[in-house]
Amino acid sequence: MPAHETGPEKHKAPAAPQYVITAENLTKTYGDVIAVDGISFSVPAGESFGLLGPNGAGKSTTMKMIGGVSQRTSGNLTIMGLDPEQNGPEVRAHLGVVPQQDNLDEELKVRDNLLVYGRYFGLPMSYLKPKADELLEFAQLTDKAKSKVDALSGGMKRRLTIARSLINEPRILLLDEPTTGLDPQARHILWDRLFRLKEQGVTLILTTHYMDEAEQLCDRLIVVDKGRIMAEGSPAALIRDYSTREVLELRFGSERNASIGAELEGIGERLETLPDRVLIYTHDGEAALEEVSGRGLRPLTSLVRRSSLEDVFLRLTGRSLVD
Amino acid sequence: MTEPSPRMPAARPATAVSADSTTVGRTLRAHPPEVSAARARRWGAFYYAEQVLRVMKGYGWSIFLYSVGQPAAYLFAMGVGLATLVDTNAVSAFGGVSYIAFIAPALLVSAAVMTAGTEFTFPVMDGFKWRRVYYGPHASPLTPEQIAAGQIIAVTLRFLLQSVIYFVIVALFGASPSGWGWGSVLVATLAGLSFGLPLMAYAASIKEDKGQFAMVMRFIVMPLFLFSGTFFPLDTLPVLVRWIGWISPIWHGTELGRVMTFGYEESPVLTIIHVVFLLALAWFGWVLTKRQFVRRMGQ
Secondary structure, eight states: OOOOSSOGGGOOOOOOOSEEEEEEEEEEEETTEEEEEEEEEEEETTOEEEEEOOTTSSHHHHHHHHTTSSOOSEEEEEETTBOTTTSHHHHHHHEEEEOSSOOOOTTSBHHHHHHHHHHTTTOOHHHHHHHHHHHHHHTTOGGGTTSBGGGSOHHHHHHHHHHHHTTTOOSEEEEESTTTTOOHHHHHHHHHHHHHHHHTTOEEEEEESOHHHHHHHOSEEEEEETTEEEEEEOHHHHHHHHSOSEEEEEEOOTTTTTTTHHHHTTSSSEEEEOSSOEEEEESOHHHHHHHHHHTTOOOSEEEEEEOOHHHHHHHHHSSOSOO | OOOOOTTSOTTSOGGGGGOSSBOGGGOOBOOOHHHHHHHHHHHHHHHHHHHHHHHHHHTHHHHHHHHHHHHHHHIIIIIIIIHHHHHHHOGGGGTTSOHHHHHHHHHHHHHHHHHHHHHTTHHHHIIIIISOTTHHHHTTTOOHHHHHHHHHHHHHHHHHHHHHHHHHHHHHTTOOOSTTTTHHHHHHHHHHHHHHHHHHHHHHHOSSOSSHHHHHIIIIIHHHHHSSSSSSOGGGSOHHHHHHHHTOHHHHHHHHHHHHHHOOOOOHHHHHHHHHHHHHHHHHHHHHHHHHHHHHHTO
16 A cells, blocks of 8 residues: 655655666575575666576576565665665666566557556656657557557567566666567567667666577676676677687587597697587687598588687586577 | 656756656656656555556456346345245344345345455466566566555455445335445445455465365355355354354345344444454455565565
8 A cells, every 4th residue: 555654755866876786795595496696796877788697597586686576685786776675666666677478468458558557657648648659669569559468479579568668768677588489580670679778878687598699789798507607798708708719510410429529639729519519619710620621520510600608608617508 | 746857958948847757848758766666655556456447447348247237136036036925924034124125235245245256366366377467567666565455446446336336226126225325335345355355365375276266156155145144134044054154254244234224223232343353354364465465576
């Protein structure tokens, strides 16, 4: 019910913080399970910050704590200088949130979803009606304004969820796996929309297990595994620090991939044997491929490519990002 | 609200600053987060109630027909059909009024309780699990308590509306002779809440639907409906089952409703007990509901 005598109308906005988000030793446990294990990071205003890691790494849990909807077990966390547990409504008023699972109101029409959501921020209809139209335009859903939500495709629902998260003009947008489950075209449309927001100076915090998404959208990211930060930096710096410039991918067939390792010894800087292929990390992929041929080895397929965050993750954890 | 928006350029003419979220100069501006948070803290429950009412509007016709059709059918069948037998045989058994006047407040209260049986069960499951509708507002400045309260406010309005319609029909049947009859609308609403809020707390605690709600309707609502002095005075039942009435919000509501609609004679102490029982149960249900919502959404 309403009221809280400590009228936050009088609540002083904190002096412009250097960082919009700071986490120190943030920890969350569910019973015996440690979901987030003492992670620390800070995000300056306007940065696009990513949490990259496999499913179950603790990314979503971290996002929920930042979003002020999940209580941390220990550590410190501030959003715009406010503790989300002390000032939940104030923190959440600053944010736009795109959850992993869409939770649109399927019984309401597309446009009404935006209006209703805006009301939760106490925004008046005189603002909400034109704003909803503007956001539908932004999300390329104008002609669906009067449709029911369940008539939308997965990509459209995702864009509507993003439009909804922008109704209060947040300066911080939390995106939990924004493009998981979308087809490539839908993903590219979404990336484009997110990129425009970034250009407008909105701070983006996103989780993903797609390295291409992280490379496209993130200025800086942390690689998370089992609730811990494995590495931190820009996508380029992480690749430079944890991988080589190029990668030679060889497939010898599932029978031989494992046994061929010894014969490839000495080529490139590092060798990684996966069930379906062998990866040779090197500064010059073509030269490495020639050396492979020179040793009389005939792979079924070969591919020279640039290193990606996938390689960084593999190096850090010994595991693939997407199972 | 007249807080000037800090984000608005200082050079704007004074008249443009009167609104904090506005379309000034064709540039849309939301009011600052501090204002959102302050408004949500104050009015959040009503904001959520607005959402629930919008959804209800989508099936408004079925609510209306349910509110009108069911009482009309019961009143006609029981109050006109059965009453012709009952009234000629036992005039004095029903507090000195016609049978239809005797059962009208009971049906009014029972209808609210049955509505509570649907409004405080499936939508709660929908909120937490099926379509997760609570988690949208949960990410906004609203708190879990406010989401629960908002749903309760909306359902309370439904109780009121449905009871008013019901009461008008009862009055048209001439079954509410007392001038205080309208008070039964409030009684029915209170009875709906006193049954509904503990049920809401229970619904919020369910992680998996294994048909619990159908069981509630069959094994709790129906027996309460039949053994709460609805169609005959409670003291005509054997002592062994009379306790069902004593713990039943339907009985307490019905007796209270009878006091309102035809000045049913009972001890004033009993009247006070009815009110206190209904209020206490509703309050108890609200405390449990609030706790469940906060716990489940804060994980």
